[in-house]
Amino acid sequence: MKRAFALWSVAFVLTVAFLVWQKMSGPTYPVRGSFELGEVEIPARLTRSGITGEDMVIKVDVAEALQAGKTVTGNVIWRRYPTDDPWQTLPMVPRDDDLQAALPHQPMAGKLEYRVELSDGTDTSILPTGGSHAVARFKGGVPALVLIFHVSLLVLGFLFSTGAGLEGLTGGAGLRTLSRLALGCLLVGGLILGPIVQKYAFDAFWTGWPFGQDWTDNKLAVGALLWLLAVWRTREALPGRPRGRWFAVAAMVGIFVIFAIPHSIHGSTYDYATGEHIQRM
Incomplete structure (x- = not known):
C-alpha cells in the first residue's frame, strides 16, 4: 500500500508539473x-x-x-x-x-x-x-465536449505513462496493464481526438509528417509509437517477471521529453501571401 501510494503520488505530481509547464510555456499563454x-x-x-x-x-x-x-x-x-x-x-x-x-x-x-x-x-x-x-x-471554435475528452485523455495518458514507467523502474505488477492504458489514452486522446480538434480549430486534420511540420502532431505520433513498442515488449510481463520494463521506462522518458516541448510550437499559421496554412514558430 505504501509503495503504491508513493508511486502514484510521484506520478500525480509529475503530471501536474508538466501540465502547468505546457500551459505557461505555450505561444497562446498571455x-x-x-x-x-x-x-x-x-x-x-x-x-x-x-x-x-x-x-x-x-x-x-x-x-x-x-x-x-x-x-x-x-x-x-x-x-x-x-x-x-x-x-x-x-x-x-x-x-x-x-x-x-x-x-x-x-x-x-x-x-x-x-x-x-x-x-x-x-x-x-x-x-x-x-x-x-x-x-x-x-x-475556430471547438465543441466543449470534444475538447474536454481530448485534454482529459491526454492527461490520463501522461499519468498512466508515468505510472507504467515507474512500475518498470521498480519491477511492479501493474506494468503490462498501465502500459496498455497509457497507449490507449494517447491513441484516442492524441491521434483520434487531436485531429478532430485541429479540424475545428484550423480546418486541417493533420499537419504533421508527411503533410507538414507541425511539432504537436509529430510529437504525439512519436509518443504513441514509443508506447506501442513498449506495450509489445511488455505483453508477457507478469507479477515478479516484469519483462520489457526498460522499454516502458524509455517510453516514459520519451513522453517527458515530448511534454517538455511547449504546446503549439511550430504550429499552423495562415500565410497571408498565399492563403495557405504553413507551420511557423
Missing part, C-alpha cells in the same frame, strides 16, 4: 507585465488567442491610475503576422475602469502581432517591453 506611469504600476495581461469571426478585445484595467488622479490614454499598435504590412494604430476606448480596443478578427490560424502603449500625458509605457510584440493566433 503576455504578463506592468505599465509604469510615474509612481503608478498597472499590471496587465495581453491575450494571445482569438476566435475566428470575433474581434479580439484587448483590455487594460487602469483603475489604480484613475484613483491616483491620472488621465490615461492608450493605443494598440498592430499588424498581420508574419507580414511587412505597415503598422496600424488603434486608439483604446474607456469602458468603466478599463481601456479597451478590438483587434479585427482573422481567418483560422491567422495571426496578429501587437503592442500596447499607455500614457498619462507625461510618461509613456509600452508592453511588451524591449521592442518585442505579443503574437495572437485565431482559431
Whole structure:
C-alpha cells in the first residue's frame, strides 16, 4: 500500500508539473507585465488567442491610475503576422475602469502581432517591453465536449505513462496493464481526438509528417509509437517477471521529453501571401 501510494503520488505530481509547464510555456499563454506611469504600476495581461469571426478585445484595467488622479490614454499598435504590412494604430476606448480596443478578427490560424502603449500625458509605457510584440493566433471554435475528452485523455495518458514507467523502474505488477492504458489514452486522446480538434480549430486534420511540420502532431505520433513498442515488449510481463520494463521506462522518458516541448510550437499559421496554412514558430 505504501509503495503504491508513493508511486502514484510521484506520478500525480509529475503530471501536474508538466501540465502547468505546457500551459505557461505555450505561444497562446498571455503576455504578463506592468505599465509604469510615474509612481503608478498597472499590471496587465495581453491575450494571445482569438476566435475566428470575433474581434479580439484587448483590455487594460487602469483603475489604480484613475484613483491616483491620472488621465490615461492608450493605443494598440498592430499588424498581420508574419507580414511587412505597415503598422496600424488603434486608439483604446474607456469602458468603466478599463481601456479597451478590438483587434479585427482573422481567418483560422491567422495571426496578429501587437503592442500596447499607455500614457498619462507625461510618461509613456509600452508592453511588451524591449521592442518585442505579443503574437495572437485565431482559431475556430471547438465543441466543449470534444475538447474536454481530448485534454482529459491526454492527461490520463501522461499519468498512466508515468505510472507504467515507474512500475518498470521498480519491477511492479501493474506494468503490462498501465502500459496498455497509457497507449490507449494517447491513441484516442492524441491521434483520434487531436485531429478532430485541429479540424475545428484550423480546418486541417493533420499537419504533421508527411503533410507538414507541425511539432504537436509529430510529437504525439512519436509518443504513441514509443508506447506501442513498449506495450509489445511488455505483453508477457507478469507479477515478479516484469519483462520489457526498460522499454516502458524509455517510453516514459520519451513522453517527458515530448511534454517538455511547449504546446503549439511550430504550429499552423495562415500565410497571408498565399492563403495557405504553413507551420511557423
